[in-house]
Amino acid sequence: MSGYIALLMFAAVCLTLMLGYPVAFTLAGTALAFAAGGIIAGVFDASFLSALPGRLFGTVNNATLIAVPLFILMGVILEKSRVAEELLASMARVFGRLRGGLGISVILVGTLLAASTGIVGATVVTMGLLSLPSMLQGGYKPSLAAGTICATGTLGQIIPPSIALVLLGDVLSSAYQQAQLSMNIFNPKTVSVGDLFIGALLPGLLLVALYMVYVLVVAWLKPEQAPPAEQEPVPASELLKGLVPPLLLIAVVLGSILVGAATPTEAAGVGAVGALLLALAKGQMDFSRLREVSRDTMEVTCMVFMILIGAALFSLVFRGFGGEELIHHFFEQLPGGVLGATLVVMLIIFLLGFILDFIEITFVVVPIVGPILLAMGLDPIWLGIMIAINLQTSFLTPPFGFALFYLRGVAPDSLATGAIYRGVIPFIIIQLSVLVALWMWPALATWLPAQLAR
Template sequence: MELFFLLLLIALMAGALGSGYPVAFALPGSAILTIGIAALSGYLFAGSTDAFFSHGGPSQWLSAGVTNFRGVYWEAERDTLIAIPLFVFMGIMLQRSKIAEDLLVTMAQLFGPIPGGLGISVVFVGALLAATTGIVGATVVAMGLISLPAMLRSNYSPSLATGTIAASGTLGQIIPPSIVLIILADQLASAVDQAGSLRQALYKESTGEITMPSDFAVTSTSAGEMFLGAFLPGLVLVGLYMLFIMGFAILNPKSAPAVRMEGKFDGAFLVKVIITLVPPLALIFLVLGSIIAGVATVNQAGAIGAIGAMIMAGYRLREGEKGTYSPAILAILALLGLAVLLSFYDINIKRIHTSQDVTGVVLALIAVSLLLIAVFWSGWRTFKIQDTLRGVMVETAKTSSLVFIILLGAAMLTSAFRAFGGEELVKDFLQGLPGGFWMQFLIVMLVIFVLGFFLDFIEIAVVVVPIVAPILLADPSANVTAVWLGVMIGLNIQTSFLTPPFGFALFYLRGVAPATVKTIAMYKGVIAFILLQLLALGIVGFYPQLVNYLPNRSSLLSETAPPPQNPRMQYCLENYVAEEFAKNGETILAAVKRAQALDLSYLPEDLREELTESFAKAEASLGLMGEITAAEKAVAAAAGDYRPLHVLVRGIERDIRRVDTAIADLEVIVRRSGEGQIYSAERGERAAARIEALKEDRAVLAAQIPAEWDEKHTTFAKIQTSENRARMTYRRNADDAYEPVVEAVNVIASTDALAALETDLRGLEQELQSLEPAAFVDRVTDVRALFGDVEGASDIRSGVNAARTAMRSSSPDKEKALASIREAIAEFEAAMLWRRRAQGELLPQLNAYNEAISGTIGLRGQPRLPREQALYVASCNASHRDISLSF
């Protein structure tokens, strides 16, 4: 019966959408009706409202709906969605103020004289508008009104012209900032949590280990990472469009001729190009650049974009009048002033200590005040001129409300889908496909592509992604990142705007295209661009580095970069060190030999032993890295024969677990059937019979496991364990080889700081005699704190502390305190002897040694990755690594 209600849910949703009923109400409406019918049927025919639900019942579904409602509207932690109205505002403001129109006209004049130049200019402007507006409808309509007549007058092929405009208008869905990417990031955030639980459960079932290594965890994503990940694929798509138009113009010049501009390419035209092009480019730089540089979050960047768009609209709406650019110039001067002030002053109102700090804060307040004046000035212009601000606010509210209502409705639909076991059916279907992850992925992408013929991008993103993303992300064989999956889905969803019969970009263009342009010509025109989008999808699929590299690079070079000991970095770090050992191993080994020859005889025994042992371990590190390389090759050699058997057995075990789950569910029905129970006795009997049949199926499945499985699995596990052990041994050895060196350098480098405390230390003898016990305790406490700040002064500090303890007792003992002080002084004098010598002889040698090994053996001991190593790790982690043999 659960399957019946699941089909009813899908039928109601499809019928509502097909009839033209608003999506925002079709999704939750179909869920509410199906849940209500199922609950009523269960009550009437089985005596329980929960009878026909796979998981829980109507009460659990209602609870899930309330949770989703709170998650969208009330939880501040889910602030990713705040960026949606900000970017919508930015896009509509730029479109209403006709800045988009200026871009189209100017770029068409600039590129027109080139064969296919008008088409290239449309693609170029489409990419710029995508990076500033992201609103497909506004972009297609604007380009259709302005560019299409010009292209047709210039004898462009109607199919090429309409296809170029429609395809370029959809670039806003993949080039950031994009509403699609924000919604996908929000949906994938919860999908990652589910996928992590699924992978953890799979690891436990496969290996018996309770805890999964953290480097096997599913990689999450955020809106900022989605923006970074989609940037290069978006440029690839733009490049493909331009290459196609250029090739078309070369092969068929009559269908894409060059167009001579009316006027001259003189200084006035150059000024016009600069004024038209620079502000949008500057806005793109501020919005995307602030995210890429880690200066601003996506929400903050959205606010920057909204304010920047309003300032640009403020001068565009008063074009040609006196003082047109005054607010914009004032804003630029204020921003430049803030930049200069930040380079000269540490501006923090909570840390004002000197008159210079006061000056910096006052000047910053003046600059901020000027910026606010410019913003309010521009806002007043947009409010008074053509009622622009009000119109933009109303459209922003409508668009944002539509998105949020669809999100709520989709959450209700997804909860109902899961309540009837739909998610399990999808999971079982996908995992039962031959070919593993890539077959599952191709099927999912094909389904999304087909759904794009009928559904808008929001419905696809919020209905399909939560169901399929956890399954795909949990698969360890591909081990894809969430940002890669999101960008791939985003590229696929983009085709929904072009695919007939319900391609929205085609509808927008049809509404503004002249009657001479036939609809069939528009359909023909988009076919090539749909194929180009599919080609881009294939390129990004084969080269995940296009997506993963920029987010990795940004993360590893940011101020909040994870430390080098982060488990996710170790595999790539060890690859880097292995390559460095192969190239520069002799140089590194020579540095270690020189360090072993240093005279350490005058150092304290513990420091001398630690350094001597660290040099030995540094020498051993090269050999241990060789063991890792050998173990890795052994695993690769054994994996060839083992992998097919592993895939076969894990597939059988997955089927067995599925049968076990079904048996467990049926056993619940058996226990709760009979007179006075939830289920009838007849249903209990049917469930018991079904259990017996499933047990027979289970026995058949278990018999299919090859007899040699246990032996081969044990053999391979030993080889794999050897590699893991070699890696762990190297990491411990490298840490032990580097930490004493850093400690010794810090101790010797603090010699002058220790010497500066001599007066305070020796003065304690006299102060012991002259001060009252309580006053002496306060004084010695201060001195103790001073020695606590000096590296390697713990013995001296202990002596000072002993004096403090002697004087804090109920009967202060001055003699004991004096003895402790003198002991501390003796420790101080001894320490200064060897420290001064080490400062002159040993410190330069240790610094040179540290420099020689810090980028390899000592890499894990750095506070953060150096730039060279960070870029290597970013590139290495950008590829997907198969970890399925560990499961």
């Protein structure tokens, strides 16, 4: 009976979030309310809550999670110092004279921005403000312009180095160890954030390539929808000045992780310092802007860790009510074994992506279903990449996709909401195709980490 109370608690959290209450306090408040009611009714053991201080200390003491505020700082500096704006202008000058060239520029710059911020809302809003007016004025079909920006903004879920992958890697590592202990493996292996970064590289680059192919095909078949820009050639030195520094920064951060020269946390520190030096060199950083950058970084970091605290309390109470055992039993009874269980989990995560951000799903849902699926024999890197692309697709899907709402908030009134919805459909098909390919060929996510581990 208490297991069903856990499911009722989960439903209560979703309902409360839909009413607009803050995520962190919704998770913690709902968990405490149900725990108090369960203690009074005699169906909840209060001793479960005694593990909370140890969990919170372990979270704050987790060196991997230090990468989160550092990557956030790096992304905010690149955004506030107008480095992204200059990079877009430089890319547009390189590709603008080609049909579909401006769209290609938006995809490339959005990919770099998504990798540096890892936050869907920040990327979509920034690219919407920077590139949407240019694309519309350049004669691009509104739906194509909107779809390109929304799809590119969601790449922050999968392109490393990504905050989403940092958080997901940390949670999956704990879930993997828990799964191995449940199988009486008392020297459990771990999966690092760096492994997840490496595993996401090929699927992420495949998505970027398919996005660009789609824009080029549209420009070739229907030139009026993605015309070339009318502009004069610019000197190579001017282009290099705008392109090389941010590209070099991203390459150093990601390359140091891939070759094993630095941990994600160390690389995040290098990236944050590098972004600050880059902004200073461009004369785009003073004390006032630094204070603004620090404040924005602190706000996002506090949000992430408050959600983590609320999620830790929620998962403890959920487990105390026997919710984990109930879900484990449910998965065991599903037809199709591990295949059926994985399909159900992916569908649930996709639907939850309509009402929850990746942080909530990572901290609340993955700790519940992750150990069960991994105990069934799934590869943790493959599962992490599948979840990331699944959420990326959910955030792009009408009518509830977060990316659509973010762009709608900054787009001019002349851009119809229906055009935004129509524009993302081809990109959703591309993402689903990559998801199916990853399902059919798991080596897309597991081959490169295995090669670099040798």
